[in-house]
Amino acid sequence: MFFPICIDIENKKCLVVGGGNIAYKKIKTLSGYNSDITVVAEKIKEEKIREIGNINIRERRFSGEDLREYMLVVAATDNKELNEEIAEFCIENNILVNNVTSKDKMNVRFGAILENEDYQILVSSHGKNCKNSKKLRDKIKNIVK
Numbered sequence: 001m002f003f004p005i006c007i008d009i010e011n012k013k014c015l016v017v018g019g020g021n022i023a024y025k026k027i028k029t030l031s032g033y034n035s036d037i038t039v040v041a042e043k044i045k046e047e048k049i050r051e052i053g054n055i056n057i058r059e060r061r062f063s064g065e066d067l068r069e070y071m072l073v074v075a076a077t078d079n080k081e082l083n084e085e086i087a088e089f090c091i092e093n094n095i096l097v098n099n100v101t102s103k104d105k106m107n108v109r110f111g112a113i114l115e116n117e118d119y120q121i122l123v124s125s126h127g128k129n130c131k132n133s134k135k136l137r138d139k140i141k142n143i144v145k
Helices: 021-031 047-051 080-092 130-143
Strands: 013-017 036-041 055-059 072-075 096-099 112-115 120-123
Touching: 013 021, 013 080, 021 036, 021 047, 021 072, 047 055, 072 080, 080 096, 112 130, 120 130
Parallel strands: 013 036, 013 072, 036 055, 072 096
Antiparallel strands: 112 120
């Protein structure tokens, strides 16, 4: 069961493993919070990743040694087994991890975020249907204008 929480990731070391479109979305979200982001991927498939400023890109094969120095890890490869391996290691070592290929083999979920000067609201669908979270976020956005 996940407990909703807000966490300060400013200047904290975050690792995203993967170089595709989903990795790009996660990197873009994290970059809005001034975290220290490293991306490890054999190949950056989504070229928009390179356009995000202030990230360290390592185009190489992922290694388990990559995990030790990070506060938050996002397993965003297109290899479900690798993502689960990353998640298991992180969970066992008390590292926050989001696994994009599982609804429960992780200890952190991203949600649909709404921010303005007065509020920061996160809507989560328990990892079941991200589109519904985004729809609800947009409805709330119309209320808190």
